[in-house]
Amino acid sequence: MSQANVDVHETLSPEQVRTISGELGEPEWLLETRLDALEALGELEMPKVIRTPGRDWTDLHGLAFEEFVDPLKGTQQKDRVTAAGAEVLDWETALTEHGDLIETEFGRTVDPERNYLTALSTALFSTGTVVYVPEGVRAEDVTIRTTTNSRSLFNYTLVVAEESASVTILERQDTGDSPGDRQYYSGIVEAIAGENARIQYGTLQQLDEDAYNFQTKVGRAGQYGQVNWIEGTIGSRLNKSTVETHLEGQGAESTIVGAFFGRGDQHFDVASRVWHEAEHTTADLVTRGVLDDQARSVYEGVQDVGSKAWDTNSYQRENTLMLSDESEADASPKLIINNHDTEASHSATVGQVDAEEMLYMTSRAIDPDTATDMLVEGFFVPVMEEIEVKEFREDLEAAITARLG
């Protein structure tokens, strides 16, 4: 059994949850949802991790939550740049202005009781953002920067784009004054694109390398709607992040692009999943990662083609490049087809720098370190080419270049 043995919930009380909810001025239904989530902790399991014989790749049970989860001391700095056309609201304001919308959507896309960590996040989140784009509005880019300043922080984000609306959200996560030797950052994002609407959500995670990061982002795309995700993972000691899209409407599309670069003893557990639930839907999953030192990565990709998903197009590629003998990677691309009218491909590779490529470059006088840097930057290019938003692409390139040193 992978029953959570962390027992953090034994140090938590309904009173603490009431305090958080009360300070945010939340309605009764939300308090009840939080309390239900808290109560469910005793029965819920940790998120599933990839297992190979004799080994759980990501050791979530090693998290000593009780040491650093302090539910009433979540502090952070959040800078939200409101863009023309989009309403970008903090949680209290959103509850006042869009209470009904939040009541309808909250927890519908990510079940709070999906696993132990989502329930924990739901019970304890103390900061939240709602991005709302009304029908037909093509909003400018929204940028959100979250800087954590406490040992634990629980965050919630809801994005709703109504019919024919579109918005791009760039979220940057980093750590402020280092709040201690270990931190826990947890976030849930629910993104709902209506008919013909388009949501693009990019995250650049550059948390302190002592931080544990747990993120679950799930989108739903209606008829001809799009939910696209970009995941740039650079920081944290242990990162478990999941991005998913449900293609619910005819002709819906999703692109999930990921890039990670680990070093030291960083551990990245990343997953991209898509469900084709209607006709004529398209998905493209592209992730590339580089590992140096003793860094490890685990990738899971899932393309699930439902029985009603006639005329599906679904593609998945994952490549991990290891720069050291001590780094480790595991990749598991999965394709589940319940409708034969599908054009699909899936592949994953894990490998080291190609000796022939290295010789080719060094035989042209380029020293091995410079050659490696060029090969790494080149390796990420196919991912960069998928990122339309220039600002995000440049930030990610800069983060990668900085890591190359």
Add this chain to the structure above:
Amino acid sequence: MVAGHPAYEVTGGSVTLELDGDEFEAAEADEWELLELEPNERAALGIFLGFQYPVEIEGVTMVNFLRTALNAKLDEREELFEEEESEDEPADATNEDAAGYDTAPMEGGEEGEVGVAEFQQILQEKMELLDMDESFASRYLNVGFSGGEKKQNEVLQAAILEPEITVLDEIDSGLDIDRLQDVADGINALRDKQGAGILQITHYQRILDYVEPDHVHVMLDGEIAKSGGPELAEQLEDEGYEFVREEAHAA
């Protein structure tokens, strides 16, 4: 092996590069044991290996690769020669390096580097010489190049790096007749204009119609079985290798 392929183990012998001439005044006449040097150091000294099967490298543009290579060569040379030189050697008195490029730090690059603008010009000239379309400059290194284009690219790289010794392994395989002419023009320019020594390995006489050899050596069972001038290549084309084999066995 001369370039330093890690898959080959040297079981005996040595490879010595002797540099002399005006260009190397700074280094005097100098001998280098290549087997003791890393591949990039060998390249900096002026060894160039044209690959028979050049690799494709995704995401690295030709122009970026070639400029990095040129600057790496200039930089590494400076280091190699500095190590060898006695300390009374004056610091760079001119802005011209050993390869003759102006390395004034006014071109946007780092000090001593060939800047972007200047490099564009060098690249354009060399590409014209090889009749390569300028669009190649922004393409990824060898990615999607035809067999012939890859070979052209090998000669282009040699033209830019201006090596002392260029080893071209089956540079003529996979080339159509027009491209063979372009590649041959490039090789001739390397030899005649840049003064590079060229070791060309081939199975065919064809390219020798365009690049006239000074010396011809026939390899048989890993050894030089026969040596001669350009007439030897013609004889081989007419009569085949049989007479060489017979002579070798008779000896």
